[in-house]
Amino acid sequence: MSTTKTAERKPAVRRSPARAVRTRGGLSLRLDVRAVVASLVITAVALAAGIVVIGSGDFPMTPGEVVSTLLGDGLPAQEFIVRELRLPRVLTALLVGAALGLSGAVFQSISRNPLGSPDVLGFGQGATVGALVVIVLFQGNSWAVAAGALAGCLLTGVLVYVLAWKRGVHGYRLVLVGIGAAAMLTAVMQYLLTKADLVDATRAVLWITGTLDGRGWEQVLPLAAVCAVLVPLVLGHGRALRMMEMGDDAAYALGVPVERARVVLILCAVLLMGVATSAAGPIAFVALSAPQLARRVTRSPGPNLMPSALMGAALLVVADWAAQQAFGERQLPVGVVTGVVGGCYLLWLLVTERKAGRI
Numbered sequence: 001m002s003t004t005k006t007a008e009r010k011p012a013v014r015r016s017p018a019r020a021v022r023t024r025g026g027l028s029l030r031l032d033v034r035a036v037v038a039s040l041v042i043t044a045v046a047l048a049a050g051i052v053v054i055g056s057g058d059f060p061m062t063p064g065e066v067v068s069t070l071l072g073d074g075l076p077a078q079e080f081i082v083r084e085l086r087l088p089r090v091l092t093a094l095l096v097g098a099a100l101g102l103s104g105a106v107f108q109s110i111s112r113n114p115l116g117s118p119d120v121l122g123f124g125q126g127a128t129v130g131a132l133v134v135i136v137l138f139q140g141n142s143w144a145v146a147a148g149a150l151a152g153c154l155l156t157g158v159l160v161y162v163l164a165w166k167r168g169v170h171g172y173r174l175v176l177v178g179i180g181a182a183a184m185l186t187a188v189m190q191y192l193l194t195k196a197d198l199v200d201a202t203r204a205v206l207w208i209t210g211t212l213d214g215r216g217w218e219q220v221l222p223l224a225a226v227c228a229v230l231v232p233l234v235l236g237h238g239r240a241l242r243m244m245e246m247g248d249d250a251a252y253a254l255g256v257p258v259e260r261a262r263v264v265l266i267l268c269a270v271l272l273m274g275v276a277t278s279a280a281g282p283i284a285f286v287a288l289s290a291p292q293l294a295r296r297v298t299r300s301p302g303p304n305l306m307p308s309a310l311m312g313a314a315l316l317v318v319a320d321w322a323a324q325q326a327f328g329e330r331q332l333p334v335g336v337v338t339g340v341v342g343g344c345y346l347l348w349l350l351v352t353e354r355k356a357g358r359i
Contacts, residue, residue, distance in 0.1 A: 035298040039307050042297070046097075046314035050090040053321045054082055084216075092215040092279055093320050093334070094313040095223045097286055099276040101294070101312020102234060102305060104287030106269040109241050109303035110262060111174050114349060117288035118273045121178025124284070125185035126156025127277035128208055132189060135204045136196040145207065146278035153274030156181060161266060210281035210335025212320055219279045226275045230268045235305055237265055242302045283335045285342020286312050286319075292349065 055061040059081055061069070068074055069082045100118075108116045118124060130152020134140040140148065164177040189208070193201055240261040243251040248258050273287065290312035294304045297311070319337040326337075 032298070032300050035300045035304070035307060038294075038298045039310055042294075042307065042310040042314050046094060046310065046317055049314065049317040049321055050094060053090050053093075053317060053324070054086045056321065056324055057081075057086065088216045088220050089212050089320075090317065091220045092223065093212055093316045095220070095227055096212075096276040096280045096283065097290070097313035097316030098231070098309040099223075099227055099272040099312070100283065100286040100316070101290035102231060102309040103269040103272040103276070104312070105291040105294070105303050105305050105308035106234060106241070106265050107287075108291050109245055110265060111172075112245060113172070113175050114292055115288075116175050116178075117285075118269065119282070119284055119287050120182065121175065122160060122180075122182035122185055123153050123156050123178075123270055123273045124277060124282040124287075125182045125189065127153035127274055128282045129185050129188050129192070130155070131207060131278075131281075132192040132196075132204055135207070136192045136200050139200065149278040150271075150274040153270055153277060156185065157266065157270035161263075206333070207281045209333040210283035210338070211333035212280055213331075213333070215280065223275055223279045226271065230272055231309065234265065234268045234272075237261055238303065238305050241265060241305070245302065281333075281335060283316065284339045285346065286315055286338055289342050289345045290315055292345075 051063050051066050055063060055066045059077075061078065061082075065074065065078065066082065069078045070087070074082065104117045104119075107118050107121060108114055110116070127149040130148040130150070131145045132148075133152070134144045134148035138144065160174070160178050160181050163181075164173040166173065193204060196204060240251070240256045240258075243254050243256045244258060244261065251258050276283070291304060291308040293315075294307035294311040298304055298307050300307075316334065316338070319341065320334045323332045323334045323337045
């Protein structure tokens with residue numbers, strides 16, 4: 001069997017029990033019970049971790065005090081600490097994690113490859129280059145850096161799509177072109193750092209690491225607005241994405257406009273990656289690991305879009321808590337924790353795929 005075909009195989013997944021639900025209008029819906037229960041559990045974990053993170057810090061609060069403050073029954077000092085300082089950080093983590101997880105699920109499904117993650121395909125590196133250009137060459141403020149990151153991610157997405165096009169975008173070509181783009185963009189990043197002065201280089205390195213420190217409502221509101229538009233759009237194309245996993249010919253036979261759906265999904269996934277990176281920096285490996293973990297938890301075939309988004313949110317909030325608490329008084333950027341954990345997961349995934357004969 002050729003390397004191309006084996007590289008695109010999905011890992012075998014045990015099907016979870018599903019029930020058919022009939023509505024009053026006569027519509028029949030397929031309900032995956034395990035996926036629904038798993039999604040509810042992941043949501044509960046993400047919210048519980050968020051409450052714990054809000055209560056952590058120099059002014060500790062119990063979970064009960066945090067909930068009371070969120071409901072409007074806290075002391076004035078607690079209201080300020082929770083609503084103005086800690087809640088925006090947690091909301092940013094939830095939204096960024098969900099955006100990364102959903103973006104990763106889309107790209108892994110389109111490429112039909114567990115390694116087809118946007119941070120592996122160069123989109124994260126493109127956003128980083130865009131931000132570094134603003135920091136190093138123009139000394140821009142935080143809004144300009146965010147705009148540069150989004151522009152860099154979009155430009156990288158267009159270039160990768162055009163270079164991977166050959167009578168359509170095939171999964172293995174998308175992965176190979178993306179990996180090549182990531183390598184070249186990494187070289188550009190290193191060149192820009194050598195041209196920066198000490199202050200700009202320090203600022204750039206902190207941004208490249210990926211951090212949630214100092215995130216406020218000015219990051220939460222635009223991120224929430226973009227996610228409110230893009231997430232339903234991606235979920236609305238879930239059926240088309242599921243059909244496309246069976247191959248373009250089968251999807252065409254089932255009435256799916258393959259190229260139009262692929263362009264819309266790639267554009268939405270790139271935008272989600274771009275806005276997440278612009279809000280918190282290039283947080284590594286969440287987009288890679290969240291869809292795979294969601295697939296293993298739900299044991300459900302298909303892209304698992306909503307479970308992947310919820311898993312990404314939970315992973316990033318838990319990683320943020322670990323970055324604040326697991327190393328004593330020294331707090332680490334959340335990108336350090338996700339990089340270590342995600343790197344270990346990537347090695348495990350490569351070993352597993354090699355043993356199964358898929359790579």
